[in-house]
Amino acid sequence: MELTKTAQFTDEDILMARYAKALGHPARIAILRVLLERKACICGDIVDELPLSQSTVSQHLKELKDVGLIQGDIDGKKVCYCINEQVWKQAQETLGALFQRYTSCDSSCC
């Protein structure tokens, strides 16, 4: 009895997945870690820290920028990247809420 599926994903699920997806590659985790370590924003020394070419790193930076987790401002010849506080905390809350929703049902299942 095939009922037509109309239900779509909720905006919240889509947003959450977007944040998670942005974190879903070691290079992007590494980039964020660099940005977190040096509180001040740094530019493409990030490239030197990663085992990837400049163009590839630039691509990963763009993805992080597209979801808003980081921002980059031009400073002369160089570009300064850093965490975007608002979005960062938004992602933290959204994903954190999902994880916290778990309450061990010690009993029963599995």
Added chain:
Amino acid sequence: MELTKTAQFTDEDILMARYAKALGHPARIAILRVLLERKACICGDIVDELPLSQSTVSQHLKELKDVGLIQGDIDGKKVCYCINEQVWKQAQETLGALFQRYTSCDSSCC
């Protein structure tokens, strides 16, 4: 002056990215939400909750199972899925730690 890049990604970054990647699709978020809502583990009624075909949902379930976030036990004709507590908490901690590493450097940058 091209220095050869030797540095690889750390195991921790890779693991973290793996967890995040597993959460990086609305369908998988939706699946986890269903599993979280009904504390007890349910089987492929999940399919009915999602706007996707049975085979596609099964594929997403497999991905979640592969990273360990969920587990599925056969119960007669049906299969019972539920959150894997250990792994769930591991992912929560790992990703949570990353997010918490941010300390607003109100000043300066960007």
Added chain:
DNA sequence: CTAATTGATCGTAATTTTACGATCAATAAA
């Protein structure tokens, strides 16, 4: 035994991601 149900897996097509070199634009240094 024969149906029907459940859910994994296979094969496949379309799309997205990942990665790189090459190039381009802009700034800084000579």
Added chain:
DNA sequence: TTTATTGATCGTAAAATTACGATCAATTAG
């Protein structure tokens, strides 16, 4: 001005994801 540096973007190839129907194996119901 000419040259070097910085970093985005383009083009492209290879690989991975996403999605689906079809099929298969196992269990349950008749």
